[in-house]
Amino acid sequence: MIITPKLSVLVSIVSIYFACISFALEQSYFDKRTSILKHTKVTYRKKPKRSNVPDEYYDKPRPYKHNFKRLINEPDLCSRHERLLLLYIVRSFHTNFGRREILREIFQDIPHDPYSKNIIVRHVFIFGKTKNSTLESLIQNEGNEYRDIIQEDFMESYTNISLKTIMAWKWSVEFCGNADYVMVMNDELFVDQYKLVPYLHYQLLQSTRKDRFVACY
């Protein structure tokens, strides 16, 4: 084909144009997952026949309006990776520094068998706030050092643990949609990553499920 100079300019403009469009359409896995999760329809369970739970919990579910300000955040923790296998979200308390040190070591120790190649596992510790300013500045320093602390603006207390659970799920949807699995746990729990990581990876490879699931223990 003979392309006259004018036509060749046009051809290259057209191809630049198409390159721009395809670049815009090429969303990252993180963006794709985040937008799917944000638009997921929540469906509520019908009351099982022999349940003792009051009807109103099934008939009029009122999702908690959880909009506490984030005091400490790590917005890029997951988005800097293409995809993660597992995100641990650990409910911890300010004074449990020793437990967090042990968990950090455990989380970094990923089995390197052929099954688990290129696997990325990340963790965050989540907190409310306390009235003790010493503890508050300790947690800020810890966040600056390890970049694995998330804190929201509600009072830390044992009875507010449900707020922490909601905080965990909300954070995982907003900032870590590219994780295949999310595990919400307390800081007194130990994890055998040499069993868990290959197991989850194997489940993922086998899985034909399109939906996400929640497993509770």
Ligand SMILES: *[C@@H]1O[C@H](CO)[C@@H](O)[C@H](O)[C@H]1NC(C)=O
């Ligand atoms: C605040 O926390 C620190 C560190 O755990 C503790 O030594 C101090 O007694 C606490 N202060 C108050 C007022 O509870």
Ligand SMILES: *[C@@H]1O[C@H](CO)[C@@H](O)[C@H](O)[C@H]1NC(C)=O
């Ligand atoms: C739980 O957090 C809310 C919001 O900060 C606070 O008003 C409430 O007092 C907390 N509950 C307890 C038991 O500390």
